[in-house]
Amino acid sequence: MLSRQVAEKLRAFETPFYLYDLDLLEQTLSSATSVAQRYGYVLHYAIKANSDPRLLEIIRSHGLGIDCASGNELRCALEAGFDPSMIVYAGVGKRDKEIRYAIAQGIFAINCESMEELEIVNAFAKEAGKVVTVALRINPDIDPKTNHCIDTGQADSKFGISWEEVLEKADFIKGLSNLRVKGMHLHIGSQIRELHVFEYLCHKVNAIVDNLSSLGFELDFVDVGGGLGINYDFPENEPVPNFASVFSIINSHLKVGGREVHFEFGRAIVAQCGELITSVLFNKTTATGRKLVIVDASMTELIRPALYGAYHSIENITSTSTKNERYTIVGTACESTDVFDESVGLPMTRRGDLITIKSAGAYGASMASRYNLHDLPPSVYSDQL
Numbered sequence: 001m002l003s004r005q006v007a008e009k010l011r012a013f014e015t016p017f018y019l020y021d022l023d024l025l026e027q028t029l030s031s032a033t034s035v036a037q038r039y040g041y042v043l044h045y046a047i048k049a050n051s052d053p054r055l056l057e058i059i060r061s062h063g064l065g066i067d068c069a070s071g072n073e074l075r076c077a078l079e080a081g082f083d084p085s086m087i088v089y090a091g092v093g094k095r096d097k098e099i100r101y102a103i104a105q106g107i108f109a110i111n112c113e114s115m116e117e118l119e120i121v122n123a124f125a126k127e128a129g130k131v132v133t134v135a136l137r138i139n140p141d142i143d144p145k146t147n148h149c150i151d152t153g154q155a156d157s158k159f160g161i162s163w164e165e166v167l168e169k170a171d172f173i174k175g176l177s178n179l180r181v182k183g184m185h186l187h188i189g190s191q192i193r194e195l196h197v198f199e200y201l202c203h204k205v206n207a208i209v210d211n212l213s214s215l216g217f218e219l220d221f222v223d224v225g226g227g228l229g230i231n232y233d234f235p236e237n238e239p240v241p242n243f244a245s246v247f248s249i250i251n252s253h254l255k256v257g258g259r260e261v262h263f264e265f266g267r268a269i270v271a272q273c274g275e276l277i278t279s280v281l282f283n284k285t286t287a288t289g290r291k292l293v294i295v296d297a298s299m300t301e302l303i304r305p306a307l308y309g310a311y312h313s314i315e316n317i318t319s320t321s322t323k324n325e326r327y328t329i330v331g332t333a334c335e336s337t338d339v340f341d342e343s344v345g346l347p348m349t350r351r352g353d354l355i356t357i358k359s360a361g362a363y364g365a366s367m368a369s370r371y372n373l374h375d376l377p378p379s380v381y382s383d384q385l
């Protein structure tokens, strides 16, 4: 909870904006890297979660690599000073120019998601006179027990190559002479809170890696993706996600056989350090009796509630009222789904009050749009207060 003193300082900045707690980011990274080091795990940050330059600078200073999902994300990572040898690139639909760019930069691995992609990467590698390291992104058909909008590892999903196809085309893949197939990759979904899912994932990976080895693939690394969830309901109870638990599960169940194990966390690194600060514009009551609070942010700054029905905890950080009301918090965009939450218990809320929408550091700013020609939200950092 922001202190009243800090809340009043926030009035110096035009709303809406993202506020980032850099100390919390440091703590989160220290926690993740100290446990990862114990097991020798390699951490990449999924830059799609948030590419704010100051956050990237801190993330880089803790020694993480990057997981990117487009040529522009790759460029952003390189411009932020990340070493190409610590960058992986996944994505179901990589454009020709993006593949050529990734090959030219000599990144750690291109994670390929279809047979056609493998063929094209091979052809472009040949054209560039290079042999390129790739990982096979396999669809393991696992239910990650999360919001179905953000699961990616089930058989019918667009992500990854089916195991059946890998088996069938193994010789063909091995014949692609400008590729070095050195890794196996998977990412089964995001906001995973039921950690036993990771145990199940390990059993699948063990079986897949064994099979790939018997097919003659010599793998150096296994990249198990990201997905570790955070506590959106009570962010204060869990400001730093439980990296120790997930690493310990992986360590107990994954048969690594001397291979490197890579992770690609996005949300778990940055979600809790960011919040969206917005001002109340108006109050009104619908004919049905719903009390609306209209704030100056909208789905153009934070689309998660409108897009996935995602929950973010909301607080009024400046009201001094002792009387509580139930409000529906809505944004300014011309869309009926532009609702941050229904029936939120807040102290009496008035025009000019500051509202915080918490746990918004991941997939908040990075998914902002210019719909209704809104400005993109600026960042304010804790060391500016």
Ligand code: LLP
Pocket (backbone or CB within 6 Å): 046, 049, 067, 090, 150, 187, 189, 190, 191, 225, 226, 227, 228, 264, 265, 266, 267, 268, 304, 362, 363
């Ligand atoms: N690796 C790959 C290949 C991914 O596709 C993703 C996320 C990650 C790593 C990072 O996952 P994380 O650790 O953040 O769960 N916009 C949605 C989330 C989409 C995630 C897409 N891929 C949301 O706001 O919930």
